Amino acid sequence: MYRLNVKKLGFAFGLxxxxxxxxxxxxxxxxxxxxxxxxxxxxIHGLDTTSIIRMDVPLLEAFFGIIQTFILGWLIGACIGAFYNAQIKLKE
Incomplete structure (x- = not known):
């Protein structure tokens, strides 16, 4: 069965x-x-976001937010790839 490249899947999720x-x-x-x-x-299906939308986000905060989102996405994608590959190993 096909094995996933953990780093590439992590990068794809992060990006x-x-x-x-x-x-x-x-x-x-x-x-x-x-x-x-x-x-x-x-x-998000009609959930009222009026009280949580903040329009005055500083540029540096937005920069750190996009970096943090990439890192979390990379970690999630890498975990999914690793768990998928571990399951394949067990079945062989």
Whole structure:
């Protein structure tokens, strides 16, 4: 059976998370507060995000957020790959 490359899967997850974070930044920069609230309310099935949307995010905080998102995504992807590969080893 096919084995996953743990580092590559981790990188793919991390990059995907960073792109989603960047997309969120673009929505916030272009849609304004009301548009951002409407977007995220519809995205998460009508949960009211009015009280948690903060539009005055400093650039350095956003930079650290995208880096942290990449790292967490990498760790999640690497864990999934490692767990998948461990399961294959047990069946052989």
């Amino acid at each position: 995907t998370g960073a792109l989603i974070y960047l997309g969120c930044m673009i929505v916030m920069a272009t849609a304004g507060q009301d548009g951002t609230i409407t977007f995220f309310n519809s995205l």
